[in-house]
Amino acid sequence: AQKITQTQPGMFVQEKEAVTLDCTYDTSDQSYGLFWYKQPSSGEMIFLIYQGSYDEQNATEGRYSLNFQKARKSANLVISASQLGDSAMYFCAMREFSGGYNKLIFGAGTRLAVHP
Amino acid sequence: ETGVTQTPRHLVMGMTNKKSLKCEQHLGHNAMYWYKQSAKKPLELMFVYSLEERVENNSVPSRFSPECPNSSHLFLHLHTLQPEDSALYLCASSQGPRGLNYGYTFGSGTRLTVV
Numbered sequence: 001a002q003k004i005t006q007t008q009p010g011m012f013v014q015e016k017e018a019v020t021l022d023c024t025y026d027t028s029d030q031s032y033g034l035f036w037y038k039q040p041s042s043g044e045m046i047f048l049i050y051q052g053s054y055d056e057q058n059a060t061e062g063r064y065s066l067n068f069q070k071a072r073k074s075a076n077l078v079i080s081a082s083q084l085g086d087s088a089m090y091f092c093a094m095r096e097f098s099g100g101y102n103k104l105i106f107g108a109g110t111r112l113a114v115h116p
Numbered sequence: 117e118t119g120v121t122q123t124p125r126h127l128v129m130g131m132t133n134k135k136s137l138k139c140e141q142h143l144g145h146n147a148m149y150w151y152k153q154s155a156k157k158p159l160e161l162m163f164v165y166s167l168e169e170r171v172e173n174n175s176v177p178s179r180f181s182p183e184c185p186n187s188s189h190l191f192l193h194l195h196t197l198q199p200e201d202s203a204l205y206l207c208a209s210s211q212g213p214r215g216l217n218y219g220y221t222f223g224s225g226t227r228l229t230v231v
Contacts, residue, residue, distance in 0.1 A: 045222035
């Protein structure tokens with residue numbers, strides 16, 4: 001069974017500073033994918049960044065980067081230069097491929113509050 | 117506009133009512149999913165449809181009945197629900213079950229309250 005662990009129920013950061021949101025995962029698969037999603041209060045899940053298990057370089061998307069440490073099975077999200085609009089829930093997820101199809105397994109999430 | 121549209125956004129229903137949630141995607145995806153998000157719990161996968169065929173049902177109670185008439189539309193029919201079924205129901209789609217998948221596209225969800 002696969003598992004995603006996000007140990008930080010809540011985090012806060014000052015505007016313009018960087019913040020790291022932790023995620024560890026457990027899998028015996030060699031090929032897998034890791035995702036981060038943002039969920040504002042409106043409820044929509046917004047895709048942020050993706051890291052494949054065979055990708056040698058850490059993924060980056062604008063102010064988002066993924067600190068991928070395969071041996072430690074961690075995939076932390078780093079948000080640089082935080083903005084007030086970054087306040088939201090953040091979910092780490094892993095793609096599981098079984099039975100001929102993909103599905104995403106989510107962690108419990110981290111609520112980020114950005115303070116001015 | 118996310119490409120995945122869910123209606124209604126909010127729904128209040130009694131335990132004896134019958135209602136349906138609708139999801140529509142215009143992304144050319146051929147796999148669709150229903151997730152349940154309850155307070156203080158991780159997102160739970162309820163149903164997976166691939167090429168309009170249901171491929172997984174994660175032991176969801178029969179009071180939830182999915183329907184996927186074509187690759188663009190997904191419904192969740194609700195009947196005789198319980199108060200603990202109150203949650204945010206999210207629909208998602210992806211490019212397909214076997215291809216590379218760089219993320220699912222989610223709708224904004226339907227916030228359901230059962231009274």
